[in-house]
Amino acid sequence: MLESPARFGSIFGVACVVGVMSGLFGVGGGVLLVPLLVLLFGFEQHRAQGTSLIALVPPSGLLAFLVYYRAHEVDVQVGLLIIPGVFLGGLLGGKLAARLSPQRMRIVFAALLFVAGSWQVVSAWAK
Structure with missing residues (x-):
């Protein structure tokens, strides 16, 4: 999928934006990256999702977690309770x-x- 330097640069640029948004909003980067891989780069849906998982879970999740943890914005007990459910x-x-x-x-x-997205819009305006 990286047949040209321009394509490499485009994918890298999109990944940088997705990383910033993921860390900023605490969303799984896949919510952003998967549609972009499909729409901008012609990935098939399954390949986009698989690529997103290998690319985002280890680096973005861990690094963003560390930033939030240092700011005392992590409920460790709830997080540990969530892990088995997310795994299964x-x-x-x-x-x-x-x-x-x-x-x-x-x-x-x-x-x-x-x-x-609709739920977020409604709840944001309801407050």
Whole structure:
């Protein structure tokens, strides 16, 4: 997928923006990166999601966590309670994703983003 220096530079630039937004808003970078890989770079939905996981989980998650932890903005007990559910849910989600067609996967992902975004808009204006 990196057949030219321009494409490499474009993907790197998008990754930098996604990293900043992920750290700034505390969202999984995949919420931002997956649609960009699909729309800007022509990735198939499953490949975009898999690429996002390998690229974002270790570096962005760990580094952003450390910044928030140092600022005393982490509830460690709740975080530790969440880990087993995320682990098992991630395993199950990956298996379910493998059964969906790329088109169906993209529709489900778009619906998830729409619902989450709508919820955020409504709750932000309600306060």
